[in-house]
Amino acid sequence: MPLVVAIGPSSFAAKDTTPLQMLTDAGIEVKGNPFGRRLTEAEIIQHLEGVDGLIAGLEPLNRKVIASAAPRLKAIARVGIGVANVDFDAAAEFGVKVSSTPDGPIAAVAEMTVAALLNIARGVEPMNAALHRGEWKKIIGFGLIDTRVLLIGYGRIGRRTGELLRAFGAELLIHDPYVDPASLTHGEKAVSLDEGLAEAEVISLHAAGEDCILGADAFAKMKDGVVLLNSARGGLVDEAALVDALNSGKVAATWFDALWQEPYTGPLTQYDQALLTPHVGTYTRQCRGGM
Amino acid sequence: MPLVVAIGPSSFAAKDTTPLQMLTDAGIEVKGNPFGRRLTEAEIIQHLEGVDGLIAGLEPLNRKVIASAAPRLKAIARVGIGVANVDFDAAAEFGVKVSSTPDGPIAAVAEMTVAALLNIARGVEPMNAALHRGEWKKIIGFGLIDTRVLLIGYGRIGRRTGELLRAFGAELLIHDPYVDPASLTHGEKAVSLDEGLAEAEVISLHAAGEDCILGADAFAKMKDGVVLLNSARGGLVDEAALVDALNSGKVAATWFDALWQEPYTGPLTQYDQALLTPHVGTYTRQCRGGM
Numbered sequence: 338m339p340l341v342v343a344i345g346p347s348s349f350a351a352k353d354t355t356p357l358q359m360l361t362d363a364g365i366e367v368k369g370n371p372f373g374r375r376l377t378e379a380e381i382i383q384h385l386e387g388v389d390g391l392i393a394g395l396e397p398l399n400r401k402v403i404a405s406a407a408p409r410l411k412a413i414a415r416v417g418i419g420v421a422n423v424d425f426d427a428a429a430e431f432g433v434k435v436s437s438t439p440d441g442p443i444a445a446v447a448e449m450t451v452a453a454l455l456n457i458a459r460g461v462e463p464m465n466a467a468l469h470r471g472e473w474k475k476i477i478g479f480g481l482i483d484t485r486v487l488l489i490g491y492g493r494i495g496r497r498t499g500e501l502l503r504a505f506g507a508e509l510l511i512h513d514p515y516v517d518p519a520s521l522t523h524g525e526k527a528v529s530l531d532e533g534l535a536e537a538e539v540i541s542l543h544a545a546g547e548d549c550i551l552g553a554d555a556f557a558k559m560k561d562g563v564v565l566l567n568s569a570r571g572g573l574v575d576e577a578a579l580v581d582a583l584n585s586g587k588v589a590a591t592w593f594d595a596l597w598q599e600p601y602t603g604p605l606t607q608y609d610q611a612l613l614t615p616h617v618g619t620y621t622r623q624c625r626g627g628m
Numbered sequence: 629m630p631l632v633v634a635i636g637p638s639s640f641a642a643k644d645t646t647p648l649q650m651l652t653d654a655g656i657e658v659k660g661n662p663f664g665r666r667l668t669e670a671e672i673i674q675h676l677e678g679v680d681g682l683i684a685g686l687e688p689l690n691r692k693v694i695a696s697a698a699p700r701l702k703a704i705a706r707v708g709i710g711v712a713n714v715d716f717d718a719a720a721e722f723g724v725k726v727s728s729t730p731d732g733p734i735a736a737v738a739e740m741t742v743a744a745l746l747n748i749a750r751g752v753e754p755m756n757a758a759l760h761r762g763e764w765k766k767i768i769g770f771g772l773i774d775t776r777v778l779l780i781g782y783g784r785i786g787r788r789t790g791e792l793l794r795a796f797g798a799e800l801l802i803h804d805p806y807v808d809p810a811s812l813t814h815g816e817k818a819v820s821l822d823e824g825l826a827e828a829e830v831i832s833l834h835a836a837g838e839d840c841i842l843g844a845d846a847f848a849k850m851k852d853g854v855v856l857l858n859s860a861r862g863g864l865v866d867e868a869a870l871v872d873a874l875n876s877g878k879v880a881a882t883w884f885d886a887l888w889q890e891p892y893t894g895p896l897t898q899y900d901q902a903l904l905t906p907h908v909g910t911y912t913r914q915c916r917g918g919m
Contacts, residue, residue, distance in 0.1 A: 348766065348768060351768060352768045444771055444773055444797070445771055448746065448750070448771055448772060448796060449750055451746065452743075452746035452747060452749075452750050452752055453752065455739065455742065455743035455746060455747075456743060456746075456747055456752055458743070458912075459739070459740055459743050459905075459908070459911070459912070460908075461743055461744065461747055461753070461903070461905060462752070462753055462756060464904075464905045464906055464908065465753060465903050465904050465905060466757075467906075468892065468897060468904040468905070468906060469897050469904065471893050471897060473890070473891030473892070473906045474906060475639065475906050475907070475908050475911060476908065476911065477639060477642060477643045477908075477911045477912065477913060477916060478908075478911060478912055478913070479912055479913045479914065480735055480736055480739055480912035480913070480914045480915060481739060482735055482914055483914065500795070501795055501796065504791070504792055504795035505739060505792065506735070599764070600764030601759065601764065602762050606759060606760050606762060612752070612756050613755075613756050613759040613760065614750075614752060614755045614756060614759070615755055615758075615759060615764045615765060615766050616766070617750070617751075617755065617766050617767065617768075617769075620750070620766060620767065620768045620769060621749075621750070621768065621769055621770055621771035622768060622769070622770045622771070623770065623771045623773055623774065624771060625768060
């Protein structure tokens with residue numbers, strides 16, 4: 338009897354079938370995601386019937402799901418960096434091994450962050466939309482040279498983002514309580530959160546954890562006309578405080594890839610100053626292939 | 629009697645009044661562009677009445693204009709890199725000095741080129757538009773790592789663009805008949821135009837001159853699904869051949885900042901695959917300030 342592997346993420350091998358080919362070449366029977374979207378608890382329970390392994394996305398892999406799939410289910414291989422959707426205690430109890438791919442997303446998320454910043458800095462989206470309507474509307478933007486960027490969180494994605502921004506000549510402020518200032522050897526300046534908020538022209542979130550970092554108090558400390566980038570998690574920012582900051586002009590423009598609810602239909606969709614992407618920081622051919 | 633300086637470009641000091649302040653602090657009387665757009669021949673002739681110097685944009689500075697402004701007009705200072713709008717023979721004949729600012733635009737144009745490429749590579753514009761319509765539509769794009777980019781023209785803007793692309797991990801092919809392959813010391817590969825067209829996944833134009841480089845023959849030699857970037861001049865590309873290539877899918881996506889006519893209302897405005905910006909490669913606060 339061949340091994341059966343179920344696929345969780347609807348995007349798995351969507352652009353490049355090499356990963357699927359590797360599985361079938363190894364004699365593995367592949368059970369694709371039949372819904373083309375993230376599975377619910379009931380759906381993943383059904384999807385895991387008669388399955389030996391799961392290539393997992395963000396579907397709920399809680400105790401109930403793992404218990405129902407055991408003892409046949411032996412391994413969960415998460416395609417991506419986050420594993421908050423996996424109940425590790427239940428996995429250990431039922432003998433299910435869990436792996437993830439922390440390296441894959443770094444380059445992709447950092448690139449997406451720079452893509453969003455350049456888009457906002459140069460007004461690409463509004464000028465393109467205007468030209469497609471027949472309007473020739475020039476916007477004077479800002480270059481990244483000498484632009485002061487605060488990176489909140491300087492782990493691997495933050496560091497790669499910083500490396501790219503330095504190539505453009507940006508000046509980096511770093512706030513990360515877990516980073517030794519002596520390790521900042523590329524001209525970055527370690528700052529407290531308050532110092533960083535007061536000095537930055539651009540703020541980019543690359544922090545771990547689930548706690549809200551930027552609430553109304555934090556927005557009040559920022560420069561007028563700041564640009565806020567969030568590729569990490571919606572919950573790091575207070576949504577209502579951000580909306581107030583957009584209304585007042587405190588925040589001139591913002592990019593969110595990680596939102597408070599997904600799919601997101603909230604108030605930011607009403608703001609031209611909000612560049613929004615649907616949690617695709619890791620959506621490159623190279624990154625998905627590597628994972 | 630104070631010196632009088634007329635301003636040509638409607639964008640001069642629009643975002644940052646420092647340059648104006650510098651002129652007035654020097655006791656110079658400044659005569660702003662009264663139309664808020666590029667002046668016609670008749671308008672610039674009128675604008676130059678009683679003027680000692682011109683801070684010039686792309687308005688026509690032909691023999692008739694220069695003759696009518698002389699002998700009072702003594703200097704034309706072009707804010708930008710191109711001086712094709714200036715009749716140098718007439719300027720020499722009437723004793724008018726001409727200067728330009730070739731360094732200012734380099735960083736700005738290179739950044740804009742990378743901004744456009746990242747935007748196309750990651751599908752930022754269509755995903756943002758979808759989310760603002762309430763649609764959660766994920767696109768798997770491509771990262772720049774290991775992406776093969778052909779730079780046609782490797783002068784200062786091409787080199788700066790290449791430097792930025794290398795920071796993202798792109799592989800560079802260089803076609804520039806004026807560049808000694810021995811001077812390519814950063815892993816770039818010198819190629820003939822035909823080799824480059826056949827191998828590149830992305831092609832970016834940074835060539836000087838006015839001759840068409842990419843006609844129907846050249847498109848036929850490109851990889852299917854190539855991305856074409858043009859920040860240099862519209863005339864380097866045959867517009868009809870490009871439209872055919874978009875229709876056939878030969879060119880998957882394109883960005884044009886320099887167009888065949890400006891303001892541009894031509895066929896590219898009908899293509900979602902065409903990212904269009906209104907000749908704003910140099911439109912950053914830093915660049916316009918520097919110039």
